[in-house]
Amino acid sequence: MKAMILAAGKGERMRPLTLTTPKPLLPAGGAPLIVHHIRKLRKAGFTELVINHAWLGEQIEQALGDGSEYGVTINYSPEGEPLETAGGILQALPLLDGKAGWFAVINGDIWHDFDLTGLTPPDHGKALLVLTDNPVHHPEGDFALAEDGRVSSDGARKLTFTGISLLHRSLFEGLPRGSRKLAPILREAMTHGDVTGLYHRGQWMDIGTPERLATLDRLLTQSSHS
Template sequence: MKALILAAGKGERMRPLTLNTPKPLLLAGGKPLIVHHIERLQAAGFRELVINHAWLGEQIEQTLGDGRSLGVSIEYSAEGEPLETAGGIVRALPQLTRNSDWFAVINGDIWCDFDFRQLQPLASAKALLVLTDNPGHHPDGDFHLDDDGLVLSEGQPRLTFSGISLLHRSLFDGLTPGSRKLAPLLREAMVAGQVQGLYHPGAWLDIGTPERLQMLNQQLASPELPRS
């Protein structure tokens, strides 16, 4: 099973840091954000990765190469212009599903201590979403996780989608390459009871602003990493 790291965003909110550096290569704890993901994926047994990119994507390829130095094999899905999440996944599907119908997807602009070994294929679902506690900048959350482990678009309490998921290729049946978002596809699958969830109680940060990147660097420099 392969993993896709989403790294095509332009990082508008991170400017001026992203004017000359793609967001996944911004340093956190002395190493690029995307390298934290690669190391955790490698430790969890993911050896084949795909990285999509658009803005300054050649820097990502130059920095990571074929992934051999990090113990993985990396392929790239170059988009030119960003295709949104679902569009980027559809573009990369031929690379992601050569040997398995399931693949992991990780947003390149988060940091977390989630154990990717928990991402296991499910017989009765098209998606498995990792949900976490609502951060201060997103207090209303995204989805409800019910007692049976189903993720619903309605209901209380609500949790925040962490940007980590395990998806089945059938979620994208009938879609042609083009710019489209993932959320509408997930909500359709939720109505059909085909989205399950995992709750992650550990550390998680959405690195969406320079201030949050600074917060992460401060936390990584601490002996204990507190929950944000």
């Protein structure tokens, strides 16, 4: 099964760090954020990767090359202007042909200790989302996870979408290319019972600000010395 790392955002909240460096290449714990993702994907058996990019994307290609240094194969999906999550996936779909139409997608600006081998196609539906407890900066959450594993837009207790998912290409059938967000597509699928979820109890961070990047750097540096 193939995996896509979303790396096309401008990282405006990370300025001034991202004025000259694309966010996926910002270092934490001695390695760029995106390299941590590549290593985790490789460890879980994902060796064919697709990376989209826009802002300073040539730096990403120069830094990672064809992926052989990390034991993977990388194909790139360059975007002139960021196409949002779903738009980027739509453009990259021809590169994501794989096992029964399923592929993994991971946001490039997160940190996690989720075991990616848990991303196995569900018995039914078009999407499998990994959800976690709401961080302080996102207390309202995103989606509700029922006891039967179904995910819905509303519920008594909403959890936060980690940006880790397994998606089926049929989720995007008939959609024209262009800038498009993923959340409305997922919500529409939820109305048909086509989205399931996994609850992640471990570590997860949205690396959206310089302060959170510094926090992650300290965390990784401490753990490497312990």
